[in-house]
Amino acid sequence: xxxxNHYLILSAILFAIGTTGVFxxxxxxxxxxxxxxxxxxxxxxxxxxxRYLGTVDGQIITFFVMTxxxxxxxxxxxxxISLFRHRETLNPDAFSSLKW
Amino acid sequence: MDASAIAFYIFAAITVVASxxxxxxxxxxxxxxxxxxxxxxxxxxYVLLDAPFTAVTQIIIYAGAxxxxxxxxxxxxxxxxxxxAPSGVLAALGPRGMQAATVxxxxxxxxxxxxxxxxxxxxxxxxxAATSVSSVTLIGTTLFTxxxxxxxxxxxxxxxxxxxxxVIARRER
Numbered sequence: 174x175x176x177x178n179h180y181l182i183l184s185a186i187l188f189a190i191g192t193t194g195v196f197x198x199x200x201x202x203x204x205x206x207x208x209x210x211x212x213x214x215x216x217x218x219x220x221x222x223x224r225y226l227g228t229v230d231g232q233i234i235t236f237f238v239m240t241x242x243x244x245x246x247x248x249x250x251x252x253x254i255s256l257f258r259h260r261e262t263l264n265p266d267a268f269s270s271l272k273w
Numbered sequence: 274m275d276a277s278a279i280a281f282y283i284f285a286a287i288t289v290v291a292s293x294x295x296x297x298x299x300x301x302x303x304x305x306x307x308x309x310x311x312x313x314x315x316x317x318x319y320v321l322l323d324a325p326f327t328a329v330t331q332i333i334i335y336a337g338a339x340x341x342x343x344x345x346x347x348x349x350x351x352x353x354x355x356x357x358a359p360s361g362v363l364a365a366l367g368p369r370g371m372q373a374a375t376v377x378x379x380x381x382x383x384x385x386x387x388x389x390x391x392x393x394x395x396x397x398x399x400x401x402a403a404t405s406v407s408s409v410t411l412i413g414t415t416l417f418t419x420x421x422x423x424x425x426x427x428x429x430x431x432x433x434x435x436x437x438x439x440v441i442a443r444r445e446r
Binding site for chain 1 (some may be wrong): 277278281285288289292293295296298301304305308311312315318319321322323324326327330331334335338339342343346347349350352371374375377378379381382383385386388389390392408411412415416420423427430431433434435437438439441442444
């Protein structure tokens with residue numbers, strides 16, 4: 174059986190990749206995709222720890238995270254469409270009218 | 274090395290490479306496709322963790338519903354690629370802020386890997402020999418008894434998100 178640490182390190186790598194994406198990419202859709210990678214890294218941690226504790230709670234929290242991710246994707250993409258309609262670009266640097 | 278270890282490393286490699294592709298890819302369409310690949314490999318990892326229910330929901334909800342939503346928006350907006358970055362690895366990182374972000378996220382990654390690799394296996398009393406809990410019946414019973422309130426709250430959240438998405442994306446006249 175694979176040691177728990179392997180799963181934790183894998184999810185740490187995935188989380189760091191997601192963070193890098195949010196920091197580096199200048200495209201709203203790719204940034205949202207990077208957030209999904211981070212959510213999945215956390216899901217993997219929950220399931221792995223739940224498995225090694227012998228409880229079902231990890232999978233249930235994962236279920237809730239998926240639901241929240243679906244809601245987040247729906248609202249986030251609606252915002253993206255609405256922003257694109259106003260500025261004709263997906264570059265987050267273009268949406269700065271609230272800055273001063 | 275037994276079969277499950279080999280499967281773990283294969284799935285882990287697919288997930289990491291596909292996720293790197295998502296971040297490195299300039300065309301959002303390819304990014305979404307690579308992310309679906311990554312989610313498929315993650316579902317394989319869930320199967321290895323004796324969590325077939327989570328694996329199936331991963332495929333149906335994530336790869337099936339959420340990613341199709343993303344794909345739909347990518348096609349709807351029809352922006353094939355973001356503005357090209359200047360060539361060269363360092364130049365591609367753009368202004369100094371981007372370089373700082375790269376360094377910071379690398380440091381963050383090393384930090385989490387270091388912290389998680391120190392997790393003491395003694396904390397998990399039943400390690401390796403833990404009884405496998407893959408029963409969907411057990412998940413359902415726990416979900417609708419101990420977590421019933423959270424479940425109902427989730428349904429309200431979904432309703433609010435749905436109404437919000439329709440209102441936000443509607444074209445005002």
